[in-house]
Amino acid sequence: MIPVMRPLLGEEEAQAVADVVRSGWVAQGPRVAEFERAIAASVGAAHGVATSSCTTALHLALHALGIGPGDEVVVPSLSFIATANAVRYCGAVPVFADVDPMTGNLTAETVTAVRTPRTRAVLVVHQAGVPADVAAIRAACSDIPVVEDAACAMGSTWGGRPVGTGALMSAWSFHPRKLLTTGEGGMITTDDAELAARLRRLREHGMTVSAADRHAAGRNSVEEYAETAFNYRLTDIQAAMGLVQLRRLPGIVARRRELAARYTALLAPLGLPTVRDPEGGTSNFQSFWVVLPDSAPPVADVLTALAEAGVSARRGIMAAHREPAYAGHPHGPLPVTEHLTTRSLILPLHHDLTDDEQGTVVAALAAAVGLTAPSPSPSYR
Numbered sequence: 001m002i003p004v005m006r007p008l009l010g011e012e013e014a015q016a017v018a019d020v021v022r023s024g025w026v027a028q029g030p031r032v033a034e035f036e037r038a039i040a041a042s043v044g045a046a047h048g049v050a051t052s053s054c055t056t057a058l059h060l061a062l063h064a065l066g067i068g069p070g071d072e073v074v075v076p077s078l079s080f081i082a083t084a085n086a087v088r089y090c091g092a093v094p095v096f097a098d099v100d101p102m103t104g105n106l107t108a109e110t111v112t113a114v115r116t117p118r119t120r121a122v123l124v125v126h127q128a129g130v131p132a133d134v135a136a137i138r139a140a141c142s143d144i145p146v147v148e149d150a151a152c153a154m155g156s157t158w159g160g161r162p163v164g165t166g167a168l169m170s171a172w173s174f175h176p177r178k179l180l181t182t183g184e185g186g187m188i189t190t191d192d193a194e195l196a197a198r199l200r201r202l203r204e205h206g207m208t209v210s211a212a213d214r215h216a217a218g219r220n221s222v223e224e225y226a227e228t229a230f231n232y233r234l235t236d237i238q239a240a241m242g243l244v245q246l247r248r249l250p251g252i253v254a255r256r257r258e259l260a261a262r263y264t265a266l267l268a269p270l271g272l273p274t275v276r277d278p279e280g281g282t283s284n285f286q287s288f289w290v291v292l293p294d295s296a297p298p299v300a301d302v303l304t305a306l307a308e309a310g311v312s313a314r315r316g317i318m319a320a321h322r323e324p325a326y327a328g329h330p331h332g333p334l335p336v337t338e339h340l341t342t343r344s345l346i347l348p349l350h351h352d353l354t355d356d357e358q359g360t361v362v363a364a365l366a367a368a369v370g371l372t373a374p375s376p377s378p379s380y381r
């Protein structure tokens with residue numbers, strides 16, 4: 001079976017984790033601090049605050065903004081469900097905005113269309129690594145904070161700079177379905193020192209002095225708990241792995257972009273729209289999606305046919321408003337979201353995918369949707 005995704009892990013990660021175990025300090029400590037500095041530097045932010053996942057990072061970010069009952073936060077429905085859930089964790093209401101048909105991302109227009117006097121923030125997703133035009137959304141919503149759900153976007157760029165640069169807060173994921181992994185893990189990056197300090201306290205029970213700092217101080221320093229907070233800490237075991245993973249990022253992005261370009265060329269004769277770089281940015285191609293024509297069979301049938309051909313594909317990006325957890329949740333029309341979620345699917349794309357395997361995927365897809373398989377051009381043999 002050709003897997004849809006596979007993390008790139010080596011001996012170096014195993015060694016780094018073993019070193020942490022031998023050191024005797026396995027909870028949040030010096031490796032987490034080092035990982036925070038490394039990720040912040042890599043995305044061009046002043047501060048990084050590590051968390052147990054991107055889901056907890058999103059919750060923490062909204063909590064730090066004081067989002068609560070009676071508030072609305074604009075989010076795309078077309079996203080992993082954690083985006084909308086983070087708003088509900090705060091007791092606030094996620095308001096679903098539609099997306100651009102090419103990028104699958106919120107735009108200034110779709111956000112503006114659903115704003116009300118109760119809108120307190122916007123949560124912008126860089127869907128599947130495709131960078132959103134955050135500057136345009138910030139310009140249209142200059143009176144409220146814009147937070148970036150950059151879970152999938154490590155290594156994507158906008159205007160020649162890493163995604164998330166200069167954002168009030170960007171939330172990242174290190175789940176194995178993303179480009180870099182620590183098993184589970186997340187991070188908030190920000191340029192705001194005060195916000196970073198508050199986020200550090202909020203992720204560690206509201207402690208005024210972190211456990212690691214108390215240990216390092218070596219004498220009795222008593223912490224205070226200034227407010228009710230959370231345990232959303234990452235561990236040094238995970239951070240050690242993340243530090244090794246981060247060194248692999250340029251190679252991973254380059255390989256994914258190469259494979260995506262090859263899919264684009266192989267699929268072009270079929271005439272199916274595929275995900276691509278937006279104007280103004282570059283994607284890390286965390287997922288490679290293709291949109292099926294209305295004349296093609298339902299996506300579920302295509303996925304079954306692909307599985308029978310040894311290809312593990314996935315339905316396209318989910319839409320939160322169609323899940324039972326959001327049954328009855330009010331929302332306006334979401335035609336583009338509906339179309340993309342019902343008619344798109346995600347093809348296998350991982351670092352070690354071979355030319356032959358890509359050929360198998362494309363031929364299987366062509367057969368499943370009833371189109372003629374392209375004969376491979378010589379340059380792609």
Ligand SMILES: *Cc1c(COP(=O)(O)O)cnc(C)c1O
Pocket residue numbers: 053054055056079080082083125149151152172173174175185186
């Ligand atoms: C994966 C993902 C998340 C959740 O990340 P975790 O680290 O697994 O909590 C949130 N938002 C988006 C857009 C994602 O793709």
